[in-house]
Amino acid sequence: VPPQDLNGVGRLGLIAGGGRLPTVIAESCRARGREPFVIRLPGAADPALAAFEGADVGLAELGTSLKALRRAGCRSVCLAGNVRRPDFSALKPDLAALKHLPRLIAAAGKGDDALLRAVLAMFEAEGFEVEGAGAAAPDLLLGPGPLGSLAPGPDAADDAAAAIAAARRLGLTDAGQAAVVRAGRLLAVEDAHGTDAMLARCDGGAGGRDGVLAKVPKPGQDRRVDLPTIGVATVEGAAAAGLAGIVGEAGQLLVVDKAAVRAAADRLGLFVVGVEA
Amino acid sequence: VPPQDLNGVGRLGLIAGGGRLPTVIAESCRARGREPFVIRLPGAADPALAAFEGADVGLAELGTSLKALRRAGCRSVCLAGNVRRPDFSALKPDLAALKHLPRLIAAAGKGDDALLRAVLAMFEAEGFEVEGAGAAAPDLLLGPGPLGSLAPGPDAADDAAAAIAAARRLGLTDAGQAAVVRAGRLLAVEDAHGTDAMLARCDGGAGGRDGVLAKVPKPGQDRRVDLPTIGVATVEGAAAAGLAGIVGEAGQLLVVDKAAVRAAADRLGLFVVGVEA
Numbered sequence: 165v166p167p168q169d170l171n172g173v174g175r176l177g178l179i180a181g182g183g184r185l186p187t188v189i190a191e192s193c194r195a196r197g198r199e200p201f202v203i204r205l206p207g208a209a210d211p212a213l214a215a216f217e218g219a220d221v222g223l224a225e226l227g228t229s230l231k232a233l234r235r236a237g238c239r240s241v242c243l244a245g246n247v248r249r250p251d252f253s254a255l256k257p258d259l260a261a262l263k264h265l266p267r268l269i270a271a272a273g274k275g276d277d278a279l280l281r282a283v284l285a286m287f288e289a290e291g292f293e294v295e296g297a298g299a300a301a302p303d304l305l306l307g308p309g310p311l312g313s314l315a316p317g318p319d320a321a322d323d324a325a326a327a328i329a330a331a332r333r334l335g336l337t338d339a340g341q342a343a344v345v346r347a348g349r350l351l352a353v354e355d356a357h358g359t360d361a362m363l364a365r366c367d368g369g370a371g372g373r374d375g376v377l378a379k380v381p382k383p384g385q386d387r388r389v390d391l392p393t394i395g396v397a398t399v400e401g402a403a404a405a406g407l408a409g410i411v412g413e414a415g416q417l418l419v420v421d422k423a424a425v426r427a428a429a430d431r432l433g434l435f436v437v438g439v440e441a
Numbered sequence: 442v443p444p445q446d447l448n449g450v451g452r453l454g455l456i457a458g459g460g461r462l463p464t465v466i467a468e469s470c471r472a473r474g475r476e477p478f479v480i481r482l483p484g485a486a487d488p489a490l491a492a493f494e495g496a497d498v499g500l501a502e503l504g505t506s507l508k509a510l511r512r513a514g515c516r517s518v519c520l521a522g523n524v525r526r527p528d529f530s531a532l533k534p535d536l537a538a539l540k541h542l543p544r545l546i547a548a549a550g551k552g553d554d555a556l557l558r559a560v561l562a563m564f565e566a567e568g569f570e571v572e573g574a575g576a577a578a579p580d581l582l583l584g585p586g587p588l589g590s591l592a593p594g595p596d597a598a599d600d601a602a603a604a605i606a607a608a609r610r611l612g613l614t615d616a617g618q619a620a621v622v623r624a625g626r627l628l629a630v631e632d633a634h635g636t637d638a639m640l641a642r643c644d645g646g647a648g649g650r651d652g653v654l655a656k657v658p659k660p661g662q663d664r665r666v667d668l669p670t671i672g673v674a675t676v677e678g679a680a681a682a683g684l685a686g687i688v689g690e691a692g693q694l695l696v697v698d699k700a701a702v703r704a705a706a707d708r709l710g711l712f713v714v715g716v717e718a
Contacts (some may be wrong), residue, residue: 333614337611350552350616356626
């Protein structure tokens with residue numbers, strides 16, 4: 165048995181967009197003895213991913229990607245990291261990509277979620293299993309209870325419950341995954357501009373820490389992609405907005421990375437807490 | 442019959458918060474021979490409202506307001522303009538306000554809509570009819586079809602329909618009333634920070650005019666208050682965001698004021714169009 169097959173699930177092919185998430189997933193896999201093979205999207209993928217076996221392959225060169233993944237012994241893939249919506253008219257698809265392109269373009273017209281589902285279906289049609297980041301790197305998932313040393317008090321617990329409810333309702337609109345509630349009032353919701361932009365438009369509050377950010381998957385969303393994510397920047401943004409803390413659903417929020425987020429939360433005096441989904 | 446009673450609905454008491462809307466309503470009433478009596482909220486009301494009979498009365502002096510409205514012969518009231526959520530602990534309520542305060546504070550904890558409904562119920566309990574801005578000044582309502590000289594083309598019509606649908610779904614979350622769709626993609630949704638802030642975070646697009654802003658009442662919202670509003674600033678913000686136009690529901694969107702909005706839309710090359718609700 166090769167080392168990457170130790171846990172019986174086969175080697176992981178990691179399709180890496182931008183941001184820290186792919187790197188943290190790759191490190192998590194390596195630490196558990198499942199050496200990943202990384203397809204690094206040029207101009208997006210974290211340079212730190214050069215520490216892993218892999219290939220630099222563009223979005224449109226699907227045939228090249230599939231060949232590299234198969235040659236490396238990958239049986240499943242995980243898509244992680246930020247990818248800009250491509251300008252389909254500017255892509256130079258190879259033959260394999262060309263085959264799937266009409267379906268992808270049609271899906272793209274129905275929104276980001278539809279496009280992602282179509283990309284997953286494409287890898288499945290090519291014979292790969294698709295793993296979510298949470299399955300590939302379960303140690304990244306927020307657990308139940310507080311992550312750091314602080315826990316919400318009664319007022320914050322009320323705001324946390326209201327923020328979770330608002331974020332779930334928001335998810336039905338396909339607009340975003342996050343909401344901020346302060347003193348019972350829905351202060352901000354996430355849109356395509358993201359969580360950091362949402363936090364940046366929340367003022368610092370009345371002085372003390374007040375209000376809660378919730379981030380949850382969209383109801384019915386394919387949890388193999390696009391699981392909501394927080395990182396140190398989220399904690400810092402929440403602190404600058406004067407919030408008391410961050411709440412997510414246990415097992416449904418990726419924390420990149422946990423040690424740094426815990427340290428930032430403790431340093432800035434915020435709680436980060438997981439509740440039952 | 443006094444002049445303010447000419448159309449048989451009784452004199453209008455206009456409770457005026459900030460912004461241009463109360464002034465435009467008062468002017469509309471006067472133009473139709475129904476001279477309003479204006480309660481000007483200090484620090485908020487447009488100075489131009491000094492041109493109308495009225496009184497400067499703070500939020501907490503409800504007894505003074507009610508007395509002035511009755512003495513002026515008002516049988517109905519219209520609440521219009523922006524009012525900051527009061528800090529209830531800092532209010533110095535008079536006796537009449539004190540009577541209603543517990544109910545208002547309880548409602549305030551349930552969100553802005555609940556607070557506004559409680560304020561309406563308070564005026565009704567005091568014997569006044571409550572008129573929406575659209576009833577008090579029907580000439581402010583967006584009509585069906587284009588307001589200016591431009592109409593949406595086929596692509597913009599698709600985005601307009603998608604934006605209307607997204608804004609309606611968003612309304613169910615109590616987060617906001619407006620959404621921007623560009624090329625089929627939900628780009629931005631309004632939250633408590635308002636429409637201008639939402640437009641400010643939409644980039645200018647690909648160059649040509651692309652994308653549509655929709656603004657609709659929340660489903661089930663009390664249309665006697667908080668009917669969505671657009672003005673020249675909305676048109677300018679939409680133009681800066683590279684949008685092709687603005688869509689609202691005919692009879693369900695206030696335009697402040699119509700001549701200026703029409704002129705701005707024509708000058709900046711945007712459509713403003715009303716569709717059947």
